[in-house]
Every structure is written in C-alpha cells, then in structure tokens.
Amino acid sequence: MSKKSYQVKINILNNSNSFVDDPLFLSGTFNNWAEHLKIGLIPQQGEQITYLLENVKSGDLELKISRGNWDNLSSSKEGKLELPHISKIQKDSEVNLTIEAWRDQFPKSTASKQVHVLDEHFFFPDLNVFRKVWIYLPKDYATSSERYPVIYMHDGQHLFDEATSVGRAGPVEWMVDETIDEANIPAIVIAIDHAKTYELRQQEYLVNPSHTTEKAQGWDYLEDIVNSLKPFVDKHYRTIPDAMHTAMIGSSIAALLSIYAGIKYPQVFGTIASFSPSIWMDEQNLYNYSKKKLQEKGENRKNQELYFYIGDKERRFRLMDEQNNMKLDLDKYYDWLKGNYEGELKLDLEFEGKHGAIYWQKAFAKFYDYWQTKLNSIK
Secondary structure, three states, rough: OOEEEEOOOOOOOOEEOOEEEEEEEEHHHHHHHOOOEEEEEEEOOOOOOEEEEEEEEEEEEEEEEEOOOOOHHHEEOOEEEOOEEEEEEEEEEEEEEEEEHHHHHHHOOOOOEEEEEEEEEEOOOOOEEEEEEEEOOOOOOHEEEOOOOHHHHHHHOOOOOOOOOOOOOOOOOOOOHHHOOOOOOOOEEEEEOOOOOOOHHHHHOOOOOOOOOOOOOOOHHHHHHHHHHHHHHHHHHHHHOOHHHEEEEEHHHHHHHHHHHHHOOOOOOOOOOOOEHHHHHHHHHHHHHHHHHOOOOOOOOOOEEEEEEEEEOEHHOOOHHHHHHHHHHHHHHHHHHHHOOOOOEEEEEEOOOOOOOOHHHHHHHHHHHHHHHHHHOOO
C-alpha cells in the first residue's frame, strides 16, 4: 500500500542582509536529496518567501536551504551548518524555516589545530596503494611527555572537516576533533581516507566477495593497519600501544569491517565501536567467521569490548519496511554474541536515528564519553 501524499507550505524568513534577490533553493527528502529545487528569490532582510511543496509523502520530511549547491547552504549566525529541519508529515502542513547566514561566508575548513596530515601517501603494502592518513594529536601533546590511547578510524575525509566531508545531504563531519578537544582524557586519532570511488571503497572494506564486489580486499586492508600503520604510529608518536588502549571505529560497511577486525585481532584492538553496521552485506559469512574464531582456544577476549550503535529507523536502501530493517540485523547478531562472546558488549540505540553522518556525529560523542570512563577504570 503506497503512502498518502500531502501539501506542505514552506515559509522561509530571511534574517540575513546578504545575497538578497539571488535564487533560493530547497533540498530534502521530498526528492531523496537528488537536486536543489529552485523556489524563488531570497527576500529582503526581515521578509519571507512562501513555497507550496506538492505530493509530499507521509513520514519524516527533512529540509535544507541553499543557494543552489552544498557549498552555499544556510547556516547559523556563527557559520555552523545546521542539521536538517525535520517535520513529521501526516496531513497538509506548514513549516517555518529561517535564514540566519550562509556557510560560504565563513572559513571553509572546520578542522581544529590538532588535526594534521600524518602522510599524504602512506603505503599500504598488502593493498599495494598509497593512501592519505590523518592524525589528531591532543592539545597538550607538544608540551607534555604523556602517552595517549589511540583510535583507528576509517573514512578519514568525513571525521574532522566540513571542507573534505561529503554526504548524501551535504557535508557533515563527525566533529571528532571538537569532541576530544573537550574531553577529560585525550586520545590520538589515526584516520585513513577511503578510496576515491564507492566501488573501490566497498572493495577495500569487504572481506568476502559479494554479488556487487568480486574482489574483496578487506583482510589486506586490516593487515596493513595492524602490521604497517600501527607499528609506524607506535614508533613515531607517544602512544599506549596495548590493546586496552587501542580502539577501532567505523560506520556502515566500515562498521562491518571493524567487527571483523575485533574478531580477528583481539590482541590488537581492545575496543571496537561499530556504528550502524551493514551486516546484511555479508551476514552469513560474518556468523560463520565469528563462530569459528570465537571457538578457538588460546584467545583471551575477556578484556575486549564490542560497542554497537544503531538507529531505530535505519533501513537497507532506505526502504522503510521491516524486511530491510538494519536494527533487526544487529539485534540478531548481538543476541547471538551474548551466548558466544566472552568479552563485554554494549548497545547504544537511538530511537529517531537514521543511516548517516549526522547521527554518527552524536554517536561518536556518546561513545567517547563512555570510553573515557572505561579508560579511567584501568588506570
């Protein structure tokens, strides 16, 4: 049964004196973020424009204002990109939006001074590729002799800086640097850029071939982290190299890869944070491999932890039926782990959460707060 459709009256008040009479655009879930829809001209400061959006399906309507592309979205007065405006549409409705300023009036980079390029072309020998690697160093790194825990993260482009992040609904960074800047226990973050195309990214993050990816290089990628990148970091930076102070974090398909990393390398990664794992992409292989490795004798996993985040509204292919429910996939695997995994398990559920960086930004902040408490307990 198809969803009902409604009319939504969009009122946009302009509080900015910039770009008056320039074309004004809307983007959002009404067209699956496919393009920016021209709705008129930017009104004078203090005035508003009204646009009638037709055939809006019932459910959550997410909206952003722009001047035509992701580089010139509206922002707060301080230049911060705001989250999409979300309205629950169940009847003909009216939505009020406000323009305070424009993002391109402010510096493009949002990365803190603690973010550096470790190497523009770090060589990954098993993959046989050179890849850009970022490093976040704590505020007091240069003035102290302290050693620090380390987090290894994938999709490095999206973690620190709006200038390098790309998303389906525009640039959204995870604010990893801002989160740790304010933390009581700082950490070093090593962030590896993903491949330039979606197909290559999927190839490098999958450990088993699939119907869309014949060549899976995930094991090679993980071997390079464990045997090349981590030894380099531990040699050149003041890290605490043991597993208890080493974590790995990934989202979506990189979250699935991170689970594999935790199962294979408990002696390296004491904490795995898996945000919105795409279990459906390799489900049976994940169960088979987990069963095999968790039954092996000699591996002590009692001090390891698998931390999961999932949104209750996450769906494969963004289809909102139960058959494509990613939360159910994780619930099933999490329940299986309860009977087969001897380490710690933690599940963070966001009832309004969907699949995307906006939600992983919040999930990282919650995880890091949780991880600080854990690190405090082992001092």
